[in-house]
Amino acid sequence: MASDGRKQPPWHAPKAQPDVQLPKLKIYNSLTRSKDDFVPIDPAGKVVTWYGCGPTVYEDAHLGHAKNYVSTDIVRRIMKDYFGFRVKFVMNTTDIDDKIILKGRQQYLLARFKQENATADESVSESVLAETKAAFQKFIGKNLPDLPSDTTPEAFSEAAVKTYKENAQPSSATEGQAVTVTDLLLRARIATARSAAEALQAPGKSPEFFSKTDEILLPYLDGLHGAEMDSNDHKMYLELTSKFERRFFEDMGALNVLYPDELTRVTEYVPQVVSFVEQIITNGFGYSTPDGSVYFDIDSFEKAGHSYSRLEPWNKNDRELQADGEGSLSKGKSAKRNENDFALWKASKPGEPAWPSPWGRGRPGWHIECSAMASEVIGKAIDIHSGGVDLRFPHHDNELAQSEAYWTHQGCQVQWTNYFIHMGQLRIRGLKMSKSLKNFTTIRNVLAEKDWTARSLRISFLLMPWQDGIEVTDELMNAVVGWEGKLNNFFLKSLDLWKNSKSTTTTQELGDADKQLLSSLEKAKSDVDAALCDSFNTSAVMRIITDLVTESNSATGLSDQTVISIAQWITRITTIFGLDPEGDLNSTERIGWSGLDIPAQAQPYIYPAAELRDKIRNLARSGSLDHTSIVKLTEESTVAASTPVVESSKPYDQLLQQFRTDVKDLATKEAPAKDLLALCDQLRDVHLWNLGIYLEDRNNQAALVRPLDKLLVEARAEQESASAAKAKAKLEKEAKEAEREKELRERAKIDPLQMFRTSGEFSQWDENGIPTVDSAGTEVSKSRRKKLVKDWEKQKKIHEQWLATQKAA
Incomplete structure (x- = not known):
């Protein structure tokens, strides 16, 4: 039964031929609202x-479109x-x-x-004004x-x-603030009117004037x-x-979304x-109606045994959604028999x-285009039909009805689409991204x-x-940066x-750690297969990959081949997911994805610089610094003369x-090792960093040359922030200590005979100035008195020390 009580027509699951082997794939099907x-x-x-x-191609695509079409591409x-x-x-456009009619005509x-x-x-x-x-x-x-x-x-x-x-406040749309669709529409309209009002008060030149008034002139x-x-x-x-x-x-x-086959x-x-x-x-x-329009007859369709609004039966009578499906130019009275x-x-x-x-002369309705084109290109039945979740009703429900009505002959009902899949929306502060709400960001931007x-x-x-x-x-x-950074490090x-491993013919023997990790790899392969068979559960696959990388990173004594085998398998999965535009599934030799290496134009210069730096650091840390050898190294470290400096x-x-x-200058001056090491650090931390390149120093290995990524940048920012906070705390501590010392110096100048006479707290004192009677x-x-004597003796001591320093001065 449908949620509104109406009987649903049976969904006929396709049957495989007895001799056909299919993966145990289940897909969440919007038609049945279950995994089939x-x-x-x-x-x-x-x-x-x-x-x-x-x-609908009349403006640039935004992030909401990216969510739909990238998710579709991943499943494809x-x-x-x-x-x-x-x-x-x-796919259609x-x-x-x-x-499009409004936009094209207005423009x-x-x-x-x-x-x-x-x-x-x-x-x-004046006429424009x-x-x-x-x-x-x-x-x-x-x-x-x-x-x-007025x-x-x-x-x-x-x-x-x-x-x-x-x-009406320009700053009203603050980050994190709860906002409604009505609020956003109102703010967008006020902003449009405010822009035009400013232009009308100070017109300036026509290009600037029109940039501020286009939005009101278009509909006018x-x-x-x-x-x-x-x-x-x-x-x-x-x-x-x-x-x-x-x-x-x-x-x-x-x-990196694949182009449609048609x-x-x-x-x-x-x-x-x-x-x-x-x-x-x-x-x-x-x-047809007297004005030359044609409407779908839902009553006749249902009386013939069909069911209308199968994807979202609860929205069958939603006038707002129906009106949106008919389009803004279709408003007003019509001669259709039924409002639905x-x-x-x-x-x-x-x-x-x-x-x-x-x-008569007219144009296609919105819903009919997909039914007609899909039926023309694919035929009577389609395996999968996809779109954004907002298309379920009325668009896809209407497509279903039209197509079944078209292909139905002599009472024979047709199942036009077997699996409807709908991609979830991208939302900003709980709201769908929309051009009309002006809460969108284009993919280009x-x-x-x-x-x-x-x-x-x-x-x-993929994480969702x-x-x-x-x-x-x-x-x-943060989750994206962490996942990508972890994979970058592992691939590098x-x-x-x-x-x-390519430069050696030595075969490494597999130890217990290798066997354990290779066993984990086989389990990961099985778990990934189960996840992808479970309606393309990529979020589970992303966790499986992360766990495998974590286990590999924490293992010790691994052979190179074990790590390489894991990296090659993960490379294949990430390539299938479309994470590498240069990925080649036919290559078994590839590891990682594009962007792991520094720019090609940098390689002839940065690799020699990194190699020279490694040698300098090794010599400087050896304990027996040979400046002559360092000078010789600088003369040997050259780029091939045939390499043009573009x-x-x-x-x-x-x-x-x-x-x-x-x-060479430091070595010629026989500078100490610390100066050479500081120069090496400066190359890594300043000069290469500013060019988007990082040298990752490793024990007993050459530094790893790699491009900067967000994880590195954020880690450094956190480190610098912590260092700045530490330095600030140190300065504050030093300032407090300096202030305390200043106070002590000032207090030391006070004669103990007078220290209790100026406060007004006492009226009589003994011969040493210690109070005997209060005010x-x-x-x-x-x-x-015992406490006062103690304070007096302390003051006497520091005062005598002060007098001694004054005498010495």
Whole structure:
């Protein structure tokens, strides 16, 4: 039974042929809300068909898209590279829908407005100011209705703060503060209006003016002229979508996401969409309306024995989600028979792009595009259909209904998709990342700022189950940095062992520690297989890898080959997960991932510098310093003359030359060993560090040359912070001691005969100045006098010492 009490139609699990061997893979299936055995439709059990809902390409992709498509890519790679299926992955890009129509039309009209009002000196004309002021009034009237209708740009800021209080403060969106969708929308609208108000008060040059007012001019110009656009002119929309489709795949490439095996675009499948809709009508599950639209008939569909809203039956009557699925341009009255019915074909209104159809000029509904394209490219049944979790209803529920309605003939029900998988969302402070909420960060910006890399982003998604949401927090970043840093260290040391093992023919005998670790490796392989069979449980795999590396690091007396074997297996798993864009699954020789070595342009200079430094340190620490040998070493440490010093290599060449010169100068002057060691430390801690390179000194081994990573940078920052705190504490202690000594010196100047006479506490004293009667006329008690005498004697002693120092001076 569905959660709303309706009977669910049976989900028919595919059956494998008796002679086909399949992995014991279970996939969490949104259709059944359980983990189901995975059996491909292909009788041979080899080919897997997969349709993935792609992006609506009208703006740059953000981190929310990264979560969806990287998670999809991880599962796809596991299916292909771990389980060995031949995956046919089809994905669409939505290149026409309500958002694209609005965006493309608005951008076209704004560009035309700017061109028509361009001035030679880039000044802002009076006509532009007048139109922008009208746009400003229109914007606040629609989006900030609580403000007085006659609010001027000059009065806006004060009026907004008075009306909307903390939401109108530019700094209101503080880190960690609880915030609602309503708050974010309001803040975004206030920020847009404030920017325009500032521009209207101080227009400046037109480029700066328009950068601050574009957001209010776009809807305003569209309201004035949008309906005038030629419905046959698709260019303004396709130019927009072509640009952002290209940029989307550039972003996906930067994230090491595999390109689809086949890419479909709805504008290239309009005839197929029309035929698809016609067949649904023929089968009795669709109807046209007088305005030329076509709607899906949910009542007829259910009366025929089908079930609608199978993925999220609890949302079947959610008007808000239904409206979002129909699109912003579809608002208003319609002639559909039932409020729940959804559009298969939309009659185009004036100013909207249109294509011919039997019902009049119009365009595809949002949901029908995927059903038509997937059915055209893949066929009657699909193994896997994927998308973000927010697509379950209404988009995927509507796709299911449409496709079953299309493929149903003479009462025969069809199971169009066997497994629906939905990726969890990325959230910021509990909210979905959204362009409308302006709480998103584009993939480009994230990678450009270098707080995250393609690898660290992917690691963060691997650490969580693919179907779960993920919250961007400092704790998550720390977990990612720790995992990546641990693997970097392990791979670097394994590579070093591997390089050394190639230069020797000696076979190392396996000891007990090797046997134990190799046993752990076999268990890890078995555990990883079980985890990946358990609906691609990558978070468990990440823990298994970490535990194996920890055990390897803590073991002693291991043979090189044991460590290398573990490193090669981990390399294979991380390559399957897409953590190395240069990974090669066909190579058994590879260890680690890209980025473990220093830049190629640095290698001819940094490796000789590191080698020279090792030799200098060994000589300086030997106890018998031979300066002549050191001078000779500097003369031998040269780069081959055939190596050209290209521009990108100059900083590294200069570093090598300067180090050689400095070492030679110290050796010529027969400087002590500590000076040579200090110079070696300076090369490591300052000069190489500033070039993004670190030398990891090791006992009885050459220093390991490696690039800096976040773990190293953070460890050094913590060390410097601790050192700074220690130095500060030392200075404070010294200052307190100096103050105390100063007080003691001042106190030593006081004559003991006078020390009790100035306080006003006493009225009589003996011949030595020790009090006998207090200020109230009461005789000083014996116990109190005893303490006073003790203090007097101490003062007498330090005063006499002070007098002696004065006399000596």
